[in-house]
Amino acid sequence: MEQKKTEELLRKRLREKGLKVTQQRLLILSVLEQNSGRHMTAEDICELVAENYPEIGLATVYRTLQLLWDMQLVDRINLDDGCVRYEIGHLLQGEAKHNHHHLICRSCGRVVPFDDDLLDDLEQHIESATGFYVLDHELKFYGLCRECRKKGK
Amino acid sequence: MEQKKTEELLRKRLREKGLKVTQQRLLILSVLEQNSGRHMTAEDICELVAENYPEIGLATVYRTLQLLWDMQLVDRINLDDGCVRYEIGHLLQGEAKHNHHHLICRSCGRVVPFDDDLLDDLEQHIESATGFYVLDHELKFYGLCRECRKKGK
DNA sequence: CTCCTTGCAAATTGTTTGCATACCT
C-alpha cells in the first residue's frame, strides 16, 4: 500500500510535466522501494529491473534516476567509491520524517546509517540567516567504525 | 607563517611514514593554501602548480591529493558536477575550529559556504550512541539561493 | 645505492549522448 502511494505520486508528477508513464519508470521506482535499505548504483538497479524486464537499458536507468531525483522522489548519495547511489529515503519514512545520514569507515569502508533530526533546526537557521531555501541535504561522517577501532588502527 | 606551519606538518607526517618530501608535494599543498577560499579540482591545482613547475603531471596531482587526504591535511568535497574538489579547510581555521558546509543551488548551481558548529554535538552523540569515531564530515544542502527565489522558480 | 616518486601514455570506468525505433496519450 505504501507501494501504491509512491507510484501514484510518480504518475501525478509525470502528468503535471506532460511526461509519460512508462513501464520502465514504474519498475525503477518499484525496485528502489523494494530495496529501501540499500544504497544502489544505476547498475544495481538495472540488473534488478532486468529480472522482470530484460530489455531495460542502462541509459534509461540513468535518465530515469535523474528524473526521479529532479522530482524529489529519490535521494542521491555519493560514498566516494566512484559511483553515485540512490535510495528512496524520506518518502517511506511516513509523516515523522527523520533525516538519514551515513557514517563511512575510512578503514574498512563499511557504511552505517544513522538517523537524527538535528538538521531541521539548522535548515531553519540557514534560511533566516542567508535566504537560501533548503530542499534537501546530504550529510556524511568519516571515521572509524567500532570494529576497526577494536582491531587497533 | 601559517604557510610554514602546514608545510612542517606535511614534512613531519611524510617522515613518519617513511615517505619522501618532494617539490611536487610541497607545491601542491602550498597552492591549496594560497587558494583557501576556492574548491579546486585536480586540474585546477595542476595548472596552478605548473606556473612554477611546468613539468608537473596530472597523475602526480591525483596521487598527492589522495595522500594529503589520507593524512587529513585537506578536505574533499563533491559538488555533484562530475569531479572531486579539494580545499584546505580546518587546518587554516586555527584553534577556533568551525565546521564548513556548502549550500548548493539546484537552479543556478552556485555554491554558498556556510559555517556552523552544530555538528560537534552530533559527532559526540554519534560516538556514544554507535561507537563510531568521527574524524571528519561533509555536509551539503540542496535548495534555492536567494537570487533564484526572487526570480520566481 | 636503494627504494620511493614522477611523468607520460594507455587503460578503466561511470555516465552521457545521438539516433532510429517503439511507445504513451
Add this chain to the structure above:
DNA sequence: AGGTATGCAAACAATTTGCAAGGAG
C-alpha cells in the same frame, strides 16, 4: 498522429595504472 521515451553503441571525461627514468634519504 505526434511528440516523448527507449535501447544500443559510440562518445566522454575524470581518475587510475604500468612502466622506465629521476630523485630523496
